[in-house]
Amino acid sequence: MDTISENRSFGGIQGVYRHHSDSCGCPMTFGLYLPPQAATAPVPMLWYLSGLTCTHENAMVKAAAQQHAARAGIALVFPDTSPRGEDVADDKDYDLGQGAGFYVNATQAPWAPHFRMWDYVAEELPRLLDNAFMIDPDRQAITGHSMGGHGALTLAMNLPGRFASVSAFAPIAHPTQSDWGRKQLGAYLGDDESAWAAHDATLLMRESGFGGPVLVDQGNEDQFLDLLKPEALAEAMAARRQPGQFRMQKGYDHSYFFVSTFMGDHVAFHADALGLA
Amino acid sequence: MDTISENRSFGGIQGVYRHHSDSCGCPMTFGLYLPPQAATAPVPMLWYLSGLTCTHENAMVKAAAQQHAARAGIALVFPDTSPRGEDVADDKDYDLGQGAGFYVNATQAPWAPHFRMWDYVAEELPRLLDNAFMIDPDRQAITGHSMGGHGALTLAMNLPGRFASVSAFAPIAHPTQSDWGRKQLGAYLGDDESAWAAHDATLLMRESGFGGPVLVDQGNEDQFLDLLKPEALAEAMAARRQPGQFRMQKGYDHSYFFVSTFMGDHVAFHADALGLA
Numbered sequence: 001m002d003t004i005s006e007n008r009s010f011g012g013i014q015g016v017y018r019h020h021s022d023s024c025g026c027p028m029t030f031g032l033y034l035p036p037q038a039a040t041a042p043v044p045m046l047w048y049l050s051g052l053t054c055t056h057e058n059a060m061v062k063a064a065a066q067q068h069a070a071r072a073g074i075a076l077v078f079p080d081t082s083p084r085g086e087d088v089a090d091d092k093d094y095d096l097g098q099g100a101g102f103y104v105n106a107t108q109a110p111w112a113p114h115f116r117m118w119d120y121v122a123e124e125l126p127r128l129l130d131n132a133f134m135i136d137p138d139r140q141a142i143t144g145h146s147m148g149g150h151g152a153l154t155l156a157m158n159l160p161g162r163f164a165s166v167s168a169f170a171p172i173a174h175p176t177q178s179d180w181g182r183k184q185l186g187a188y189l190g191d192d193e194s195a196w197a198a199h200d201a202t203l204l205m206r207e208s209g210f211g212g213p214v215l216v217d218q219g220n221e222d223q224f225l226d227l228l229k230p231e232a233l234a235e236a237m238a239a240r241r242q243p244g245q246f247r248m249q250k251g252y253d254h255s256y257f258f259v260s261t262f263m264g265d266h267v268a269f270h271a272d273a274l275g276l277a
Numbered sequence: 278m279d280t281i282s283e284n285r286s287f288g289g290i291q292g293v294y295r296h297h298s299d300s301c302g303c304p305m306t307f308g309l310y311l312p313p314q315a316a317t318a319p320v321p322m323l324w325y326l327s328g329l330t331c332t333h334e335n336a337m338v339k340a341a342a343q344q345h346a347a348r349a350g351i352a353l354v355f356p357d358t359s360p361r362g363e364d365v366a367d368d369k370d371y372d373l374g375q376g377a378g379f380y381v382n383a384t385q386a387p388w389a390p391h392f393r394m395w396d397y398v399a400e401e402l403p404r405l406l407d408n409a410f411m412i413d414p415d416r417q418a419i420t421g422h423s424m425g426g427h428g429a430l431t432l433a434m435n436l437p438g439r440f441a442s443v444s445a446f447a448p449i450a451h452p453t454q455s456d457w458g459r460k461q462l463g464a465y466l467g468d469d470e471s472a473w474a475a476h477d478a479t480l481l482m483r484e485s486g487f488g489g490p491v492l493v494d495q496g497n498e499d500q501f502l503d504l505l506k507p508e509a510l511a512e513a514m515a516a517r518r519q520p521g522q523f524r525m526q527k528g529y530d531h532s533y534f535f536v537s538t539f540m541g542d543h544v545a546f547h548a549d550a551l552g553l554a
Contacts, residue, residue, distance in 0.1 A: 008498070009534035061533065064341040067541075221285070256338065257286035264344075 001132060004029065010070035011036040014060065019128060023119040024083035030125065031060040031078035032133060035070045044139035044274045045075040045129070046267065047163075049121065049155075051146030052180075053099045056080045059145070062256040068267035072276050075135055079121055081147065083114040096184055102175075103151030104199050106188035115188060122155060141270035145169040145259050146228070147180070149216075153201035153233075157210050165273030167215035167266045169259045170222055173233035174202040180227040202229070205236035214244030215269045217262045219252030278409060281306065287347035288313040291337065296405060300396040301360035307402065308337040308355035309410060312347045321416035321551045322352040322406070323544065324440075326398065326432075328423030329457075330376045333357045336422070339533040345544035349553050352412055356398055358424065360391035373461055379452075380428030381476050383465035392465060399432060418547035422446040422536050423505070424457070426493075430478035430510075434487050442550030444492035444543045446536045447499055450510035451479040457504040479506070482513035491521030492546045494539045496529030 004016040012035040021028040037043050046069065048059050056078045059065065069076045082088075082101030089110040091097035097111075106115035130137045142163045144152035149171025156166035175181020176196045185196040197203045214237065218230045234246045252258040281293040289312040298305040314320050323346065325336050333355045336342065346353050359365075359378030366387040368374035378394035407414045419440045421429035426448025433443035452458020453473050462473040474480045491514065495507045511523045529535040 007530055007532050007534040008496070008528040008538070010538050014534050062338050064344065064537070066534075067341065067537070219285070251285040253284055255284050257284040257291050257343075260341070260344075261285070261287050 001128070009033065009066045012038065012066065012070050014066060016056065021083070021120055021124060023116040023124045025114050026083045026085045026088055028083065028120065029056050029080055031056045032129070033060070033066050033069055033076040034133065035073050035075060037073035038075060038134040042134045042136035043073050043075050044141070044276065045077060045135050046270050047121070047140065047142040047144070047152065048076055048078050049103065049142070049144030049148030049151040050078065050081050051144075051148050052081070053094050054081050054148075055099070058256070059259070062260065063263050064260040065263045065267060068264050072267055072271035074267065074271060074274070074276065075133070077125070077129060079125060082117060088114045095180065096187055100147065100184065102147060102184045102188060102199070103154065104185070104188050107195075108188060108190050111188050121151065122159060139164065139274050141165045141274055143167040143169070143266055143270070144171070146224075146254065147172055150175060150199075150201060154199050154204060157201070157204040157208060158198060160211055163212065165212045165214075165270050166210055167269055168217070169262065169266070170218050170224070170228055170254055171201060171216065171233070172228055174200060174229040176200045176203065177232070178227050178229050180224070202232040202236045205233060205240055205242060209240045209242045213269070213273055214242055215266060216244070216246045217249055217266070218247070219249050219254065219258045221251055222254045224254050278405070286310065286343045289315065289343065289347050291343060293333065293337075298360070298397055298401060300393040300401045302391050303360045303362045303365055305360070305397065306333050306357055308333045309406070310337070310343050310346055310353040311410065312350050312352060314350035315352060315411040319411045319413035320350055320352050321418070321553065322354060322412050323547050324398070324417065324419040324421070324429065325353055325355050326380065326419070326421030326425030326428040327355065327358050328421075328425050329358070330371050331358050331425075332376070335533070336536070339537065340540050341537040342540050342544060345541050349544055349548035351544065351548060351551070351553065352410070354402070354406060356402060359394060365391045372457065373464055377424065377461065379424060379461045379465060379476070380431065381462070381465050384472075385465060385467050388465050398428065399436060416441065416551050418442045418551055420444040420446070420543055420547070421448070423501075423531065424449055427452060427476075427478060431476050431481060434478070434481040434485060435475060437488055440489065442489045442491075442547050443487055444546055445494075446539065446543070447495050447501070447505055447531055448478060448493065448510070449505055451477060451506040453477045453480065454509070455504050455506050457501070479509040479513045482510060482517055482519060486517045486519045490546070490550055491519055492543060493521070493523045494526055494543070495524070496526050496531065496535045498528055499531045501531050
């Protein structure tokens with residue numbers, strides 16, 4: 001594993017690292033913020049999964065999360081959103097291929113050889129982090145934005161016991177019924193829609209829900225509301241009596257100005273679920 | 278004036294606006310954060326001047342300043358760092374020309390026609406903001422990073438009574454004695470070094486100091502320490518008995534991870550000087 005950069009931030013270290021990924025069959029880059037507390041003991045970890053077009057870097061520089069993680073004593077991991085490289089398949093559209101992995105294991109050509117973001121985020125990267133950094137693998141939580149909110153919710157519900165809590169900022173909430181979903185799930189997983197269900201937060205919420213608390217924030221002036229379909233997830237959460245909160249935030253859009261505004265609430269929510277503070 | 282974007286952020290509005298600048302003879306873009314308090318009454322304003330290569334956008338998305346401004350009830354203005362455009366002079370190096378205005382009025386060819394950032398920041402933009410937004414022009418403070426820290430300190434000391442307080446993050450502190458300064462002051466102002474003195478924070482501190490409090494933060498692992506020359510400014514501040522603080526921050530570099538870490542302190546410092554809680 002190569003160290004790309006390390007910068008002091010709020011008393012901790014914001015690092016960027018690159019390693020060969022067996023899952024994705026290419027080099028992968030991720031950001032990791034270690035709070036000051038990691039200097040002396042393993043710390044819990046909050047995953048942040050990013051949205052369409054993002055790399056590991058967007059949230060790392062724009063979400064204003066480090067200050068809250070430093071206060072709570074939580075590490076933050078910022079994975080990339082897809083495999084990348086000249087020999088990795090891509091598409092001319094921003095919402096398919098590189099930068100748009102959708103946190104699934106592709107089974108279809110031309111995506112199957114590299115697009116295994118589910119395995120990467122659920123299995124490979126956690127092992128690597130546990131081996132290389134002062135992380136406590138028994139205390140993890142997960143969040144994400146847009147496509148990454150979809151990833152956070154679907155990972156959390158598919159891996160019971162893994163995460164103490166899950167939250168999302170403006171998640172793609174019902175991809176099997178949205179143009180942000182049908183196109184990508186069809187391309188990556190094929191036409192059999194039964195394979196899609198494990199990657200739809202609303203369907204998973206209806207089916208099983210989540211064993212810990214859930215927090216979802218959504219701006220009511222989000223320019224992508226029709227694609228995100230928050231009403232489907234809100235309905236499913238309430239119908240299941242899922243412990244948690246769905247918050248419709250007045251005046252906010254889909255940008256990182258929205259994410260950063262509520263990041264403090266989300267980190268505090270996860271810190272509480274992880275037994276900190 | 279055209280509105281480029283407006284995003285809700287911490288209950289206020291982060292806007293980006295473009296207008297024709299008479300000073301610079303070209304369109305200029307700036308960011309303005311209005312806190313929630315500006316909805317009902319004019320608010321004080323904190324200027325943030327950016328460093329080499331930056332536009333209006335860098336600090337706006339990476340400095341994590343809006344949360345503190347919202348709490349204190351202060352507007353933030355993020356000017357660009359130079360005139361820009363195809364018919365504006367430029368240089369192949371990153372540290373001269375577009376993105377590197379150094380907050381002076383150029384007198385030399387080819388820069389003189391457009392590079393009038395001093396007039397733009399000291400005169401034109403304040404007038405425009407006063408006319409167009411809920412700003413209280415009698416309550417202003419100023420800060421900046423690197424070249425922008427140089428701009429903040431030199432504007433504050435050259436315009437007595439204008440700013441209640443001045444702060445800087447890793448400022449170019451003694452440009453008349455640095456390769457970050459001699460090259461640019463020579464290019465913009467000519468070979469007569471007597472014209473440079475008004476644009477050197479250390480010389481101004483020796484000559485007159487500042488009528489309010491001063492706060493300077495500098496990382497001790499800044500990769501540009503030899504160019505910034507903080508020791509000259511620290512010595513001048515102490516020799517003048519200038520009220521204020523010079524803080525050498527252990528482990529921090531020149532990046533926005535450094536700036537964002539201490540932004541809360543700086544906004545609180547200015548809020549106190551402006552008479553806000």
